[in-house]
Amino acid sequence: PARRNAPADDPPSRFETPVLAAIDAFFTSADQDEERQALQRRLSLALDRATRKLADKIDGLARQQTEIARIDELRSHADLLLAYGFSAAPGAESITVPDPNDPEAELIVPLQPGKPVQVQADKLYQRARKLEQGQAMAAQRRQEAESERDALVQFSARLASATEIPDLEELFTDLVSRGLMRAAKRADQSTQPARSKQLDKITKGHKVRCFTSETGDLIMVGRTNQQNDRLSLAIARGNDYWLHVGRGYAGSHVVVRIPKEKTPSLETLLDAGTLAIHFSKARNAERCEVIYTRAKNVRKPKGLPPGKVTTTDTRTLQIDMEPGRLKRLLDSAIGAE
Numbered sequence: 001p002a003r004r005n006a007p008a009d010d011p012p013s014r015f016e017t018p019v020l021a022a023i024d025a026f027f028t029s030a031d032q033d034e035e036r037q038a039l040q041r042r043l044s045l046a047l048d049r050a051t052r053k054l055a056d057k058i059d060g061l062a063r064q065q066t067e068i069a070r071i072d073e074l075r076s077h078a079d080l081l082l083a084y085g086f087s088a089a090p091g092a093e094s095i096t097v098p099d100p101n102d103p104e105a106e107l108i109v110p111l112q113p114g115k116p117v118q119v120q121a122d123k124l125y126q127r128a129r130k131l132e133q134g135q136a137m138a139a140q141r142r143q144e145a146e147s148e149r150d151a152l153v154q155f156s157a158r159l160a161s162a163t164e165i166p167d168l169e170e171l172f173t174d175l176v177s178r179g180l181m182r183a184a185k186r187a188d189q190s191t192q193p194a195r196s197k198q199l200d201k202i203t204k205g206h207k208v209r210c211f212t213s214e215t216g217d218l219i220m221v222g223r224t225n226q227q228n229d230r231l232s233l234a235i236a237r238g239n240d241y242w243l244h245v246g247r248g249y250a251g252s253h254v255v256v257r258i259p260k261e262k263t264p265s266l267e268t269l270l271d272a273g274t275l276a277i278h279f280s281k282a283r284n285a286e287r288c289e290v291i292y293t294r295a296k297n298v299r300k301p302k303g304l305p306p307g308k309v310t311t312t313d314t315r316t317l318q319i320d321m322e323p324g325r326l327k328r329l330l331d332s333a334i335g336a337e
Helices: 017-068 071-087 117-133 135-161 165-177 189-203 225-235 266-278 323-331
Strands: 094-099 102-110 209-212 218-221 241-245 254-256 287-294 315-320
Touching: 017 117, 017 135, 017 165, 071 094, 071 102, 071 117, 117 135, 117 315, 135 165, 135 266, 189 218, 209 323, 218 225, 218 266, 225 254, 241 266, 254 266, 266 287, 266 315, 266 323
Parallel strands: none
Antiparallel strands: 094 102, 209 218, 218 254, 241 254, 241 287, 287 315
């Protein structure tokens, strides 16, 4: 029988060993440079996105501060309406009255034709009261925004001076820890059963909606009136925070799981409040009121229908619905979602 030919030897290399090393070094350097540039682009995009988001937030805070500066003016106009508004001509859109701070001057107070003077004055008083209640929260948000702006300036400076991949990777880690970037997802399915088991333990097997706040806190949202009761009265722990959309709107109960002797950050409260508005009849509102308190302050007196509870020691948040914040929260849905 014919014999098969033996495998031919590899052809001789066209280059000597030093040349091969140089070629390898060249392409290795090119690959590293491409990796560095790609990472720089990702970091730059993340910082640009965070900067734009912060600019919108600062603009909103500036508008809020302008409103807060009008607290005395709103109350003064309400007082003047009660004093002089009943003498206004029918259908008048304003009334000219003496300036209480300058006897020789006059003020023009706007009117809403067709609405009783008492109702208009009460609305101004209520607006002033809400602005006054929100002053401390607004000041805290401004302070946090200034801190965030300083951090972004430092991050941008680090990116501009970073020339090596380790420096960029360290910046990437810092941005992830601040919630400005997402860590790469890993297809590690082995942890999923344990995670689902832990979530089932927290929710006691009830399939409530579960989300993660920007700072990593678990936010649970009821689906039905019966589930709202279970969430607020059985799943929630005393130290947890309970939220619900205000102004009489119907909506889901929201609970934030908080470790003992801890309090939620402002961003977590804003995240939870955003979900409370979204899963309510006020979901299309651009701005809405949300009430919150410790879960231990939530009670259900005998005879109340499903989903109805009473609360004590409540506080109020005025929340602007931010599409970016809502999208991030809905994307964070876990467990039953």
